[in-house]
Amino acid sequence: MTNGIPRRLAQAVVVLWAAFTLSFVILYLLPGDAVLAKLGGGDGGSTLTAADVAREHAALGLDDPVVVQYGKRLLAAVQGDFGRSIASGEDATTLVLNALPSTLSITGLGLLFAVVFGGAIAILGTYTRSRWLSQFLASLPPLGNSLPTFWVGLVLIQIFSFNLGWVPALGSDGFSALVLPAVTLALPTGAIIGQVLAKSLRTQLDEPYVEVVLAKGASRARVHFGHVLRNAALPALTLVGVLAGNLLAGSVITESVFSRDGIGRVTASAVSAQDIPVVQAVIVLAALFFVVLNLAVDLLYPVLDPRLAGRVTAKAQSRGKAVSGV
Amino acid sequence: MSSVATPSAARREAGFYLRRPGLVLSVAVILLVLLWAVVPELFTAHDPIAGVPAERLQGPSAAHLFGTDETGRDVFARVVHGAALSLRATVLSVLVSLIAGAALGLLAGSRGGWVDSLVMRVVDVLQSVPSILLSLALVTALGFGTTNVAIAVGVANLATFARLMRAEVLRVRTGVFVEAARAAGVRWTGVLARHILPNSLGPVLVLATLTFGTAVLEVSALSFLGYGATPPTPEWGSLVAGGRGFLATAWWMTTFPGLTVAAVVLATNRVSRALDGERRLV
DSSP states (O other), rough: OOHHHHHHHHHHHHHHHHHHHHHHIIIISSOOHHHHHHHHHHHHHGGGOOOHHHHHHHHTTTSSSSHHHHHHHHHHHHTTTOOOOOTTTTTHHHHHHHHHHHHHHHHHHHHHHHHHHHHHHHHHHHOOOOOHHHHHHHHHHHHHSSSOOOHHHHHIOOOIIIIIIOOOOSEEEEEEHHHHHHHHHHHHHHHHHHHHHHHHHHHHHTSSHHEEEEEEOHHIIIIIIIHHHHHHHHHHHHHHHHHHHHHHHHHHHHHHHHHOOHHHHHHHHHHHTTTTHHHHHHHHHHHHHEEEEHHHHHHHHHHHOGTTTTOOOOOHHHHHHHHHHH | OOOOOOOOHHHHHHHHHOOOHHHHHHHHHHHHHHHHHHHHGOOOSSOOOOGGGGGGGSSSSSTTOOOOOOOBHHHHHHHHHHHHHHHHHHHHHHHHHHHHHHHHHHHHHHHHHHHHHHHHHHHHHHHSOHHHHHHHHHHHHOOOHHHHHHHHHHHHHHHHHHHHHHHHHHHHHSHHHHHHHHHTTOHHHIIIIIIIIHHHHHHHHHHHHHHHHHHEEEEEEEHHTOOOOTTTTTHHHHHHTTTTGGGTTTTTHHHHHHHHHHHHHOOOHHHHHHIIHHHHHH
């Protein structure tokens, strides 16, 4: 148990494999025929002959036994090849990777907003002595979690673009076009951060060490920010890895609301066209995102909590999972 | 649940609700929406599909509570008539998660050994992909339509149910009454059906009510993206999507259907929170 990193790396590889396998089972084994969707959608289904279908099937490798298909695709996927987009013929991996920067800019800003606002709500809500303010702030996260994000995005466009004219309504140009999509993305994520951090802060405030520090003459602010927050931030930090994956998934809705280019748009149109290789590439990319961020969080843990140095953070990992499941 | 008709019990019951106006309001919202789904004609005289072109894009008024859309259809009528489809999809998705998840959890918890390991690894895998992406992949494979959307959302939420059910079964399985039943010679399936299942189902049912709110959001999000019912049929998510082109001129087309979804989610979350614990505290 002294060296957790190789073990964590192995776990990361297993998660990636699992995501690939799950998407293979769903996309390639469930009934539904992408070839028919493609040919039928093009120049009218009437010209479609059985020979056309058979040729397309062979080209996509759909005639092989399942195990052979799985082996071939897994081998290709390890090399970053998920096949060609059924709709456009482009390489699925390239298609997804080209869309990545635009999505990263809104998910990055969204994560920042979520951490700042979620954190502020939790910290202020536990710090304030006003019962009214504390209850008000505690009621915000459940509210944020209950609003449909696609609708929030549209309402934001209505208010800030059409009524006030502060930011452009649609499109991908410039920083000002980033703000509304990032706020929309940040809403459910910030709500979860606010909820978890507030709960964790309350637990820490009940610990005996708080009284000791206060008795030694430290101010409330010093206790709150210097001691309690540091300890409470750890469980919330585990969440960040999980939530970043959710942000990426949330971009499907946000990008379609704001007509922005990016992974979400690519995913939405791939689902509409039943473009299996592209959907699979997106799913594996989301798993990669999840895995890399969790590894980063795991490496950051010992830095924040010296007690954990050299210990496998399996406990933190399972905590993150439990929260993400809800 | 008091059939005990003592005055003090009744008063305590009344007091419970009086101190929680939010809960009463939430129950009212849910009942109203359920009535919309069952008897929409009682709430609106307008046709949800055929519009009156002369009355298109009118703001909210007494005649058209939520205004009208670009073909003169009454938005309130479309929201009321959309309730049936949206709620049916939500209920179906929660049932899929509940039944499949509970069955997997029951299997894993009661059999143990390699069955347990196998089932729980499958559940781990389901949780490794964000649920929206998982349901999008399922929609890609299954095809479009309200039922497929519901199944996709249900499968994506199934993992939590399996986990909770397994944990409950493991807790109940060690109970003295289970041991007694086994010792008395009740067969394995009998113990499972008569003793383990009834005693472990409670928390899982509470989770089902909690999931209802999330499921409303997820189903309407997929419907918003256009994977649900085909256009003229009203569905809450697609109603919001339908107003996108008229944000600048007809705010009511997106605002009211969206508010309806938010109200239903808030109400179900409030009620499930009450079911989860508040009642026992009184």
